[in-house]
Amino acid sequence: MLAAIAISQSATDPLSGLALRDDVPEPAPKPGWCRVRVVASSLNMHDLWTLRGVGHPPERLPIVLGCDAAGYDEDGNEVIVHPVLGDPDAGRGDETLDPNRALLSEQHDGAFAEYVTVPTRNLVPKPAWLSFDEAACLPVAWTTAYRMLFTQARITAGDRVLVQGAGGGVASAAIKLAVAAGAVVYATSRSADKRAEALNWGARAAVPTGERLPEKVDVVIETVGEATWSHSLKSLRPGGTVVIAGATSGTNPPADLGRVFYLQQRILGSTGCTRAELVAMLRLLEATGVRPVIDRALPLTDIHKGFQLMIDGGLTGKVVIHPPAPQQ
Template identity: 60%
Template sequence: MFAVYAESFSPDDPLSALRLGERPEPEPAEDWAVVTVRAAALNHHDLWSLRGVGLREEYLPMILGCDAAGYDEDGNEVVVHAVVGSADWTGDETLDPGRTLLSERYQGTLAEKVAVPRSNLVPKPKSLSFEEAACLPTAWLTAYRMLFTQAQLKPGDSVLVQGAGGGVATALIALARAAGLRVFATSRDEAKRRRALELGAHEALASGERLPVRVDAVMETVGRATWSHSIRSLRPGGTLVISGATSGANPDDAELTRIFFKQLRVLGSTMGSRRELAQLLDFLDVTGVRPVIHDTMPLERARDGFAAMAEGELFGKIVFTR
């Protein structure tokens, strides 16, 4: 079957490690299912895998990709949950110390077919296209958990989304606005600020610009470049939820004095559970909110999609189709 995969690592030039070609079809273990992939979304995780981050050499060659939507063996339309937990784990799988993502230990979704635990399949609402559904299991699920599970935001609350433009950030803006939150967004890029307003942000500001009010929560995915601004933007008792650090993990000032003096909560967030993915699908089905798709292209053009992500000029998701 045709697939997009890594057979080596290249920390400085990840695209040089990218391979497109034939790979063996999956042979599912007991209680696993094979999904015929109709659409699969690209994530930064895939670029990091090509650099050798999160993917060990003994698992090469590895088909890349975490997100997919397609048909199960019975012809049902399904969305694939990317978190694979330990066989004996019960409860929230994101807290399982032995958890992994598709394309780390098990072959990923950028292929004609993918094998996953049967329990990882979630029914796809008819109202969502395969392309839209494929955007959800990583970026949109991460955003959903940040807003509603970790920050526990409710209608009328205010939230700041740092770094508008990426897959998680666009999901945060759209979900927050649909949930009745007052949404602020930041970006260094004026065009991305305009897009954030079109997506539902009430105000879009330049990175580091002072907000007109202190917010109830900040959604942080940028890290070092925005950390101090995030802490300073919170009201006393507010919450900062962090799920990534694309600009670096070591801030110049951790702002510890402000954190304890203002009694702030700082929470980490990683992906989401299968239950939260089902809730997210229901949320989109009911509200009509849809993922922002930067571009859709056939899987055979995967190298173009990876190059666009590496250049960092995306607003929304890149989706590959079969």
């Protein structure tokens, strides 16, 4: 089968380690696992971090990349793959807290292929009202945003929410989900086009990165890191909450501990989601009509192009990847 594989890592030239191979054996499921024919997957920053050697030890290479998948199970059912491979019992009912959890493509071959195998419990029925392309955008980026907003920050209607870095997969999801929940949303971006998109998604205002907001916010959704951290804390009301689930610009921002303790600000980490949260988010999407933002869809053979667009920062929303359909 055709698959996109990380064969090496480079901090400066990550795509040099990405190989397309058409002779990869089709995976066979272990007991308790299921094989899924992938109809659609999507790109995530996690894939680039793997290729850059961040958080992924080289001894796990080669490995098929791809954290997101939607397709058909072995019985022909339409499914979405929950990407966190973990034991809820080991995490006190939350598989994201299992010390041995792994995201698809970290310890097990991922979804940039014609087939992928996962534990059967990781399969979620795909609703008929959701296309395969839309479904493939949800497992990592959208559920990350959902957990940040509703599980960690516990936003309610009327809350003021700042989303840093509008345009990325998690940020675009956070804007649309927060608006759907009745929050007043502010967004930042260096790009005028992405600020305009944020307004189209329902943000009350979208300002250049670092610019002062019209009011203090209750919650900041932070995935950028060093470049926006100071602005995030300064934008937060006393007693407000920053939820951080990534740091694309760096992981060592100035702490500003005086502000944090004097204003009693809360800083919460968030990683991935549970299967139950994915199911709950699907119910929210059905009720509100909110759908993922898709920048474009590409065949698996063009995956290098998709990653280059991500590196260049020229995307608004997700890039969907289509593996070839099986030959009859």
